[in-house]
Amino acid sequence: MTKSEMSRTAHTASAGQEQESAVVVDGLHRRFGGPTGFEAVRGVSFTVERGEVFALLGTNGAGKTSTLEVVEGLSKPTKGRVSILGLDPVADRWAVRPRIGIMLQQGGFPSDLTVTETAKMWAGTLSRPRPVDEALEMVDLAQRATVVVKSLSGGERRRLDLALALMNRPDVLFLDEPTTGLDPESRRNTWRLIGDIVAGGAAVVLTTHYLEEAEELADRLAIMHNGRIVTTGTPTDIAADYPSTIAFGLPEGQSASELPVIAGCQVAQSEPKVVLHTDQLQASLSELLSWANARGVSLTALQARTASLEEAFLAVADAGDDRDSSQQATHHVA
Amino acid sequence: MTSVTATTDINPRHPVGIPRRSRGAAILALTRAESTLLIRNRTALFNSLLLPVLLVAFMYQTGALDRPELNTGALLITTMAIFGLLFVTYYNLVTTYVARREELVLKRMRTGEIGDFTILAGSAVPTILVSLLQLAVVSIAVPFLTDLKAPTNLLLPVVAFVLGTVMFALLAAASTAITRNSETAQITTLPVVIVGTALSGVFFPLSILPETLAAVGRFLPATPVVELFNLGMSGTSRDGSQVSLSESFTEALVPLAILVVWLAIAGALAARYFRWEPRR
Numbered sequence: 001m002t003k004s005e006m007s008r009t010a011h012t013a014s015a016g017q018e019q020e021s022a023v024v025v026d027g028l029h030r031r032f033g034g035p036t037g038f039e040a041v042r043g044v045s046f047t048v049e050r051g052e053v054f055a056l057l058g059t060n061g062a063g064k065t066s067t068l069e070v071v072e073g074l075s076k077p078t079k080g081r082v083s084i085l086g087l088d089p090v091a092d093r094w095a096v097r098p099r100i101g102i103m104l105q106q107g108g109f110p111s112d113l114t115v116t117e118t119a120k121m122w123a124g125t126l127s128r129p130r131p132v133d134e135a136l137e138m139v140d141l142a143q144r145a146t147v148v149v150k151s152l153s154g155g156e157r158r159r160l161d162l163a164l165a166l167m168n169r170p171d172v173l174f175l176d177e178p179t180t181g182l183d184p185e186s187r188r189n190t191w192r193l194i195g196d197i198v199a200g201g202a203a204v205v206l207t208t209h210y211l212e213e214a215e216e217l218a219d220r221l222a223i224m225h226n227g228r229i230v231t232t233g234t235p236t237d238i239a240a241d242y243p244s245t246i247a248f249g250l251p252e253g254q255s256a257s258e259l260p261v262i263a264g265c266q267v268a269q270s271e272p273k274v275v276l277h278t279d280q281l282q283a284s285l286s287e288l289l290s291w292a293n294a295r296g297v298s299l300t301a302l303q304a305r306t307a308s309l310e311e312a313f314l315a316v317a318d319a320g321d322d323r324d325s326s327q328q329a330t331h332h333v334a
Numbered sequence: 335m336t337s338v339t340a341t342t343d344i345n346p347r348h349p350v351g352i353p354r355r356s357r358g359a360a361i362l363a364l365t366r367a368e369s370t371l372l373i374r375n376r377t378a379l380f381n382s383l384l385l386p387v388l389l390v391a392f393m394y395q396t397g398a399l400d401r402p403e404l405n406t407g408a409l410l411i412t413t414m415a416i417f418g419l420l421f422v423t424y425y426n427l428v429t430t431y432v433a434r435r436e437e438l439v440l441k442r443m444r445t446g447e448i449g450d451f452t453i454l455a456g457s458a459v460p461t462i463l464v465s466l467l468q469l470a471v472v473s474i475a476v477p478f479l480t481d482l483k484a485p486t487n488l489l490l491p492v493v494a495f496v497l498g499t500v501m502f503a504l505l506a507a508a509s510t511a512i513t514r515n516s517e518t519a520q521i522t523t524l525p526v527v528i529v530g531t532a533l534s535g536v537f538f539p540l541s542i543l544p545e546t547l548a549a550v551g552r553f554l555p556a557t558p559v560v561e562l563f564n565l566g567m568s569g570t571s572r573d574g575s576q577v578s579l580s581e582s583f584t585e586a587l588v589p590l591a592i593l594v595v596w597l598a599i600a601g602a603l604a605a606r607y608f609r610w611e612p613r614r
Contacts (some may be wrong), residue, residue, distance in 0.1 A: 094447075102445040108438030112374045113367060124363020125448045161442075168447070188582065 021083070022203030023048040023071065030063075030070050034228050040066035042227035043080070050171070051174050053194065053204045053208070055214040057309075058224035060318045064107055065176055065208040067224070071205065072102050072174050084172055098127045101170030103161050103240060105177050106205075111150035113139055115160055124175050126168045135163040138193060154181040162190065166197070173197060179213060190283035191216055194211070194333060211309045221309075223316050235309050242307035242315065246279035246288065248299035260291045273301075282296040360448045364456025368430070372460050382426045382464050386417040390472065403539065403574045407482030408567035414472040415495055415563060416556055417538045417595070418465030419502045425523050426461045427506035433516040441611040450610075457516070458503050469495070483568070487582040490566030494593065498559040501597045505555065508603035514613075530556045541574060555596045558589035565589075 023046075030041035040063045048054040056064045069075045071082050073089025073096060082089055089096045109118045119136060123129035136142045139159040143185040144152065152160065158181050165173060175194070178186045194217060198204055209215055214221050215235045222232035231238055246265075249272070250256060256270035265284045269275040285304050292299050340372040359529040366436060372378055390413050393399055434440050445454045465549045476482050482603065485491070533540070533551035540557070551557055552572070564570045571577050571585045 072445065085461065097447045104438075104442060104445060107442035107445070109442065110371050110434065110437060112371050112440055117367060117370060121363050121367035122446065124366070125360040125443075125446050125452075127447060164442075225381055 021047045021196050022050045022052075022085060023054075023205060024081075024083040025067075025071055026081045026083075028070060028082065029078045030066050030075065031078040038331060039078075040227055041070065041077075044224070044227070044229055045080075046229065046232065048172075048203045048205055050203050051198055051201050052219045053198055053206065053217050055181055055218035055221035056205070056207045056224055057211070057214055057221055059206075062224040063227040064224055066227075068174060068176055068205070068207060072100070073097075074102075077266045092220045098168060099171045101165035101168060103165040103173075103175045103178055104186045105180075107161055109157070109160065110150045112148055114146050114148050115152070116145045118160065118161060122164045122239055123167055128169060130169060135167050138166060139163045140189060147281065155183055155186055159186065159190070160184055162193075166193075171200055171202055173204045175204065177209060178208055179208070179210065187213070187317075211313055215309050223313060225316050225319065231312060238312045239307045242311040243279050244284075244304070245276040245311075246276040246278065246281070246285060246302075246304045247273060248302040251298055251300065254297060260287065357448070357452050360452050361456045361459060364453070366460040367470045368457050369460040372464075378426065378429065382422045382461065383468075383470065386414070386421045387468055387472070387513050388419075389417060390414050398537070401539070403482045403568075404564060405481070405568045407476045407480045408485070408563070409536075411469070411473050411482075412491075412560060412563040412567060413536055415469055415491070415498075415536060416531060416560060418468050419495075419498045419559065420501075420527050420531055420556060422465040422468070423461055423499055424456075424502040424506050424509075425519070425527060426464075426522050427458055427503055428509045428513055429516045429519045430461065431507060431510045432459055432519055435609065436509065436515055436612050438611060444610055454503075454507060462499055462503070465499070477589070485567050485598050486569030486577070487566040487579050487586075490562045490586050491584060493590070494559045494562035497593050497597060498556075501555060501593065501600050504597070504600035504604045507608050508600055511603075511607035511609060521560070526555065530554050533557065535572075537558045540572070541573065553592060555593075555600075558593040558596070561589040563584060 007171050018202070025044060025046050025218065028041055028044040029039065031037050040170065042063075044067050046054065046062070054131075055162070056067065059066050070077045071084070071089070073082070073084070073093055076090055085099060087096050089100075106286070111328045113121065115136065119132045121133050123135075130262060133142065133145075136145055139162050140161060141156065141159055146220060149157065158178070159169060162175070162178060173194075178194075179190050182190060191213070194204055194206075204217075206217070207294075220234055222229040222231065223238070231241065243266070245268075256267070256274055260277070262276070262284050264280050265276050265278040265287075267274070268277050275289075276284065281304060288299075293295075372382070390410065393413060394406075399406050399413065401409060431440075431454070435451055440453065446451070448456075509519075509522055509526070513519050531537070532549070533543075533553065533554055534556040538558070539552045543551065552561075562570050564572075565577065565582045565585055569578070569582065570575050571581075572589075577585055
């Protein structure tokens with residue numbers, strides 16, 4: 001989906017079905033430090049429905065957290081509009097906050113309180129808290145209930161943070177890098193927990209550095225770069241915009257110049273390993289193998305695979321700081 | 335991790351008008367947590383709970399509180415009130431707010447349902463209770479130690495202590511802007527704590543100072559509190575003369591005005607400069 005399509009969707013949603021969309025973000029801008037300051041968010045639009053996970057991906061400094069903070073209502077946008085459950089997260093703060101859960105990328109707890117004391121303190125500030133034991137059980141911290149926060153591991157602190165974000169049974173959950181610092185098992189458990197929450201009808205907006213996490217969890221995602229959404233869609237759709245890759249080594253004495261010209265196939269690299277990009281993986285591969293068989297050439301370490309989210313992400317990241325090249329990268333890989 | 339039956343947990347038809355938790359209940363939850371933290375921090379506990387009382391006891395023992403124009407018992411209570419406001423409410427709150435800011439606790443709390451005022455008030459309550467407790471203990475002990483004459487106008491010290499508490503709490507919030515961490519609080523609070531007490535009239539009457547220095551002293555934040563205590567407890571005006579109940583109200587106007595101006599200044603500074611997260 002292109003950017004203009006994206007904002008059209010947002011407009012339609014905001015005009016007609018505000019009650020239906022959990023989150024509507026429309027033309028969001030955020031500038032730090034006055035009119036001449038750095039513009040971290042430059043026209044971001046997306047919608048998230050109930051029962052859906054939406055992931056924001058991007059390189060460091062792409063503007064994910066800056067975007068999320070405005071969507072959560074922690075900061076005001078410089079320009080643009082945010083609606084959560086049909087309400088303005090800043091103006092209608094009192095109505096919105098009881099229905100959303102927020103897990104910051106960096107948030108803290110007093111280091112001398114135990115896990116239970118911290119959770120009780122938080123529960124005491126909420127309108128409809130879950131029982132503290134239940135919240136700790138959900139994130140597997142029940143057996144660490146009497147440990148002081150300063151003795152927790154980084155991953156355990158992260159899970160305590162998640163427990164607090166879930167404490168008010170949120171309809172919309174915002175998670176800024178929820179699994180950073182977690183071991184693989186805790187990460188799986190967190191994914192399962194998020195899955196359960198979404199199955200219950202909540203909307204989840206998350207940012208992550210882990211592409212597998214986005215692929216596993218996200219119904220739809222957007223890749224951000226330099227404050228803009230460069231590409232958006234389902235993980236499969238996004239990957240489909242990128243060519244498949246065939247890689248192999250040529251035996252001694254064979255030169256890359258002797259390779260056949262295969263229609264729709266681009267040579268991305270020829271030394272020391274040949275890397276081809278193609279939109280027609282099966283056809284290109286057949287042609288290559290026929291050529292090799294006919295010549296009696298053996299291709300070493302042959303690999304063929306369709307594009308994954310990683311290709312899309314790397315293409316965006318490789319596009320560097322130049323805005324134009326990053327937008328071209330949406331459709332073509334060099 | 336237990337599998338959650340999320341269907342029962344999420345309520346999509348939850349009305350927009352969720353019954354709001356009362357601000358009092360939220361402040362109570364924060365007060366409980368903050369009290370636990372105070373009890374676990376031995377240094378802060380000694381500094382806020384015992385040190386001011388020991389200082390007042392030392393001053394009483396050395397005869398520093400025997401002054402011709404004031405009742406000694408009354409001055410004992412006044413000194414405790416001022417030490418409570420400066421060493422406990424002001425100093426301890428600067429330390430607490432800065433520590434919570436640097437630990438990113440304030441930032442996390444701000445993502446929740448409660449508002450800014452509730453967050454700051456909840457952290458302040460245990461500290462304020464400590465200063466109240468000290469004042470109560472000393473007030474109860476004084477009649478057994480020395481003669482305490484009946485107060486001229488009890489309303490004045492009560493009003494002075496309440497306004498002084500709010501003002502020094504706000505001044506503490508404002509002072510966090512120049513305080514990088516809870517250790518440097520010892521330095522950043524010095525101007526208010528040292529100059530504020532020295533020139534407040536609690537150690538010696540301002541009238542013995544050169545004219546200009548005395549004038550400066552009268553406009554410092556703790557001075558109007560001392561003057562209102564002296565007026566209400568001993569019936570002594572700022573020039574050392576004795577006043578009646580009705581005269582005490584008139585005499586109270588100027589210090590009360592100065593106190594209210596400080597309240598406004600502290601509030602404005604706190605609103606303008608208080609930061610909720612560390613400087614990056």
